[in-house]
Amino acid sequence: MIVRHFLTWAQTASAAQRAEGAGDMARTYLYGDLDTAERRQVEIALMSLAEDPSPLVRRALADNFASAIDAPRALVSALACDQSAIAGPVLSRSPLLSEAELVDCVAIGDATAQTAIALRARVPHGVCAALAEIGARDACVALAVNPGADILDFSLRRMVARFGDDGDMREALLSRPALPASVRSALVGAVAESLSAFVINCGWLSHERADRLLREERDKANVLIVTEAAEYDGRQGVRELVAHLRACGHLTSSLVLRALLSGNRDLFEASLVELSGLNDDKVAALIDDFRGAGFAAAYLRAGLPEKFLPAFRAALSAQREYGHVGSPDPRLSLVMVERVITACESMNEGQLDMLLALLRRFEREAALEEARAETARITQEATAPDVAPPTTFSGVTASGPLIDLVAFEAELMAA
Structure with a gap:
């Protein structure tokens, strides 16, 4: 009634x-x-x-x-x-809406509705995948900053592919804890491509020079990402990153050689495993005996350039002599680059000219980095106060190194 x-x-x-x-x-x-x-x-x-x-x-x-x-x-x-x-x-x-209903609402909703879904206390990975695929930019940014969103790696990469040139999107993704190495690599690639297109459109660089600069800056960042992946995710993290680099066409011989000359063997080892199909232990044993015929066979089976083989052997020899560099900010080692140049020049009869040109670029980069570091050290010593600062600090520390995309953009623009 x-x-x-x-x-x-x-x-x-x-x-x-x-x-x-x-x-x-x-x-x-x-x-x-x-x-x-x-x-x-x-x-x-x-x-x-x-x-x-x-x-x-x-x-x-x-x-x-x-x-x-x-x-x-x-x-x-x-x-x-x-x-x-x-x-x-x-x-x-x-709490009554099922995952299938939420996916349907993503499909028919506008940016406001999609953002509301993205900010739920818990967002299942199926809903995350739908938002990553068809969600508006604001909804994807909201999803990225939501700690309750169960976003799988492929969905993260899809968000990078769609909105990687957006600064808010990159910042949101980088705020996520334990961001997969493959996603960090995709972010770096998105930044590099966006800036490359910008400087070409402005007429500041030719296509050829911009393309080379893009590759070199991307390779430098990927070496750092490999080091972080090895430190925090172990061998599996490096393997997943290498598989991603191969899938997107960024796993090049110059990148692998750069990693070796930076003191990082993890990328080279994972690349041989990925490209040759051999298991981890077999590849590690062959690399330890890098002067043997077995190593050469595995190297060629991986599809790496035969003319680069002397450089890789010289790099592994230099790495064995000077030790494995595992700093969180790996740079090309000038002494290792010079060692490889000397070895390649001694056997060059014209077939290694292109390789030597690449090594000379590595040498120039390493020398500039060394000069910058030494200049910064001298300047710091000259301006240091008489009272030494405390050796320890009890404040909050970062959870781990992250790719500084702002610095990366600045370096690319300065170049």
Whole structure:
């Protein structure tokens, strides 16, 4: 009887009155002492209000039922498909919406509705995949900063592929803890390509020079990422990164040689495993005996350039002599580069000219880095206070090194 009176009254009440009445009816359903028949009648009344022409009424329903576990299931589903101003609270909080329903709402919703879904306390990986594939830019940024989002690696890379040139997107992704190495590499590639296109369009660099600069800066960043992956994710992290680099065409002989000349053997070892199909232990043993025929066979089986073989052997020899460099900011070792240049020049009869040109570029880069480091050290010593600073600091430390994309952009622009 009460429900009948309510529906009759709603025919002539104003929108504001109906919205207030809808809120009262919703609270009665959730918290009132109703028997089964009365509860069913109230539910029918609420469903009729879900089609009320006034958004105020439907929003009142959404606000009251957004977080309710006992809300009418059909009503919640109807509100979730309403306009985003009404659906937002339900999409962002309702525990009744299934993963399949959320994916469907991503497909039909606008940026506001998608953002509400992206900011849920827990976002399943299927919903994350849908947002990464078709979500608006704002929704993807919101998803990236949400610690409750279960975003798989391929979805992260898809977000980079779609919005990698957006600074907010990169910052949001880099704020995620334990960001996979393959995603960091994809971010670096997106920044490099965006800046390369910018300087070419401005006429500051030729296509050829910009392409070379793009490759070199990307390779430098990937060597750093490999070092981080080895430190935090172990051998599996390096293997996954190498597989990603191979898939996107960035696993080049110059990158692998650069890693060796930076004192990092992990990338070379993982690359031989990935390209040759041999297991980890077999490849490690062959690299230890890098002067043997077995190493040469594995090297050629991996498809690496035969004319580069002397350089790789000289690099491994220099690495054995000067030790494995494992700093979190690996740079080309000038002494190792010079050692490889000397070895290649002694056997060059014209076939190694291109290789020597690459090594000379490595030598120039290493010498410049060494000069910068020495200049900074001398300047710091000259301006250092007489009182030595404390040797320890009890403040909060970072969880691990991250790629500084701002510095990367600045370096690329300066070049």
